[in-house]
Amino acid sequence: MGTGHKIRVGLVYGGRSGEHEVSLQTALAVLKAFDYDKYELIPYYITKEGRWRSGSLLAAPPTAVAELQFDPQGTAEPGEATSSSLLPLMQGLSERAASEIAVPGGIATVDVVFPLLHGTFGEDGTIQGLLEMANLPYVGAGVLASSVGMDKAAMKTMFAAAGLPQVAYKSFTRFQWNKDREGLLDAIERDIGYPSFVKPANLGSSVGVSKARSREELASAIEEALRYDRKAIVEEFVDAREIEVAVLGNDEPRASVAGEIVSSNEFYDYKAKYIDGKSAMIIPAEIPEETSRAVREMAVRAFLAIDGAGLCRADFFLRKSDGALLVNEVNTMPGFTPFSMYPLLWQETGVSYRELLDTLIDLALARHAEKQLIDYGG
Known part of the structure; x- marks a missing residue:
């Protein structure tokens, strides 16, 4: 150029x-x-x-x-x-x-x-x-981070390897479910209990997510999740606040202030996110300074754990009983309208929407230039 x-x-x-x-x-x-x-x-x-x-x-x-x-x-x-x-x-x-x-x-x-x-x-x-x-x-995450960020089971494995705390969970395929339904239900009841959340491993926007309070509901929820993916995840329910942090960068990412989602629904589902407009985004989150520092540091760790690039939004549970922080997931292409959580978090941190776009383009070009140094043996 x-x-x-x-x-x-x-x-x-x-x-x-x-x-x-x-x-x-x-x-x-x-x-x-x-x-x-x-x-x-x-x-x-x-x-x-x-x-x-x-x-x-x-x-x-x-x-x-x-x-x-x-x-x-x-x-x-x-x-x-x-x-x-x-x-x-x-x-x-x-x-x-x-x-x-x-x-x-x-x-x-x-x-x-x-x-x-x-x-x-x-x-x-x-x-x-x-x-x-x-x-x-x-712009944004590469092949590995994108695919891991989309597959909740793989993501949780990477988080565990990085030593990040998270809720108890169990993942399995449709084949495993069909082969041993009763055995899986027994294991979930023993290791996770009720209530629990059941999700497809690879779908965004909370589609196919159900809350199960009994064995019958659990089996039905798993069937529903497996309509949308070949893998399902069952997660422990935690009574927690939902805290989100925006991350920006490549090898030395930085974290925004933390924000909090207060949902109108029982959990933050597709309707609450995009349709009814009743969910409140509180920025910055009303949490102690020590918790704010910890969640920002954990967001960067989660970003690096999946080999992130450019941007991601990291979502956490702040457990009400003891104040423990648990990583929930990362989103490698978060909502990006001016009214979405990711740009709003950066706006509150002092980075405008237009500055975000400039930075993301610069990060993409820098990452690409670095890749040109790789010898592929051709």
Whole structure:
């Protein structure tokens, strides 16, 4: 990139997950916040069916979500990305820091990709793998951290290896469940007890999560969780406050102030997060200074435990009975509208939404530059 060159960002959003609409809202907010004197933006919309559509180079932000969907029946002139037009992503780019990507009317050079995809095929390591193969700089976690961050069972294993305290849990596959249901139910009752939470291992937004208070409810909850994934997790219930911390950085990450979620529902489910607006975000959390320091330090440890990069939101339980902190999970692509917890935590810490975007782009480019030092033996 020469002097005066605007950084060209390919913004990827939409996708095949159940969080498609959330991703669109995030993309609109991000596109409105970028500094167009410093950046040029190319939008890439992935439909619910998984088709890639590219928009024109943006010199000014869009005003509505409808402008981001490139409906062939609408006024936009989309570029439908077939396997051949995606080919430039996959061609020999080992000596280049930027990739040529097809857009309507020709080829554009992208300096960095910003995936704003939530859930499956977005923050699970799959698109990160595609971008790694194309040798493209991209914002956020790499393949390993993304996939571990999406698989709650693998995440808990990594946290345990890092010595991070967490609730008692048991994970198993659909095969194991079908092979020995009674044995698993016995083990869960013995080791975890009631009430307990049952979750699919790999789904975001609390879809398929149930609270079980009896053996009958437990069996039913496991069946429900296994509708959404081949692995399920049963977790101990803790009477706790929900504390969240935003992390930003690569090898030397920093943590924001802590925030607290006070849910309108029995637990912080999909409805409470995105729909009814009754959940309160208290920033900074009203916790002792010592607890605040401890949770921020633990957030950085959790980020490093999964080999995080760029950003994550780390979620904790603050147990009411004894004040113990327990790590719950990390989210490698947290909600990113100006009203989401992650940007609000940084705003309260002194980092604006636009500064966050600048920092994330810088972190992506720095991480990519470091990767160019690796000898792959070619």
